[in-house]
Amino acid sequence: MKPLIWLFGIGVIAVLFRPTAVILGVGLLPTLLTFLFDRTPEKFGVLCIGSLNLAGLYPVLMPLWTRGHTMENAMKALGDPNTGAVILGAAGVGCVIYFATPPIVSMVVRSRITREIGEIEKRQGELVAYWGEALSEDAGFGNATTAPALKHKPVKIPTRGR
Numbered sequence: 001m002k003p004l005i006w007l008f009g010i011g012v013i014a015v016l017f018r019p020t021a022v023i024l025g026v027g028l029l030p031t032l033l034t035f036l037f038d039r040t041p042e043k044f045g046v047l048c049i050g051s052l053n054l055a056g057l058y059p060v061l062m063p064l065w066t067r068g069h070t071m072e073n074a075m076k077a078l079g080d081p082n083t084g085a086v087i088l089g090a091a092g093v094g095c096v097i098y099f100a101t102p103p104i105v106s107m108v109v110r111s112r113i114t115r116e117i118g119e120i121e122k123r124q125g126e127l128v129a130y131w132g133e134a135l136s137e138d139a140g141f142g143n144a145t146t147a148p149a150l151k152h153k154p155v156k157i158p159t160r161g162r
Helices: 002-016 018-027 029-037 044-067 071-079 081-131
Strands: none
Touching: 002 018, 018 029, 018 044, 018 071, 029 044, 029 081, 044 071, 044 081, 071 081
């Protein structure tokens, strides 16, 4: 039922606002292609490319709405090479963002995890140096009572300024 409602709504808009519908129909082709080929259930590609594609249509639609909402003005706008460059350029920027973001995020997360592992290994080295090697054997089970530090009265554990 929902597709029929959408189709009806788009049809009404196309009839009432024909010049805008023509520009949107031609200008949103990159978004339509992304929708058809994006296999992910979340459709993040459509969201990213489509939003910037729609933003690229703003400089084309604004003069149409302010200078006269006629088919003649819509065809002039679509015939201008700068219009195509702006629309496709904005969709291209969305495409670059969509494909460049995951590797960048992955690199940042990998760097952060590597740094945290280094800090944990350093702290582990400090604890082994303080408590003895017996604590690190067998993950600390069974040998904890033989650790040299446990033969003394309770002591303050070094905490690196925490």
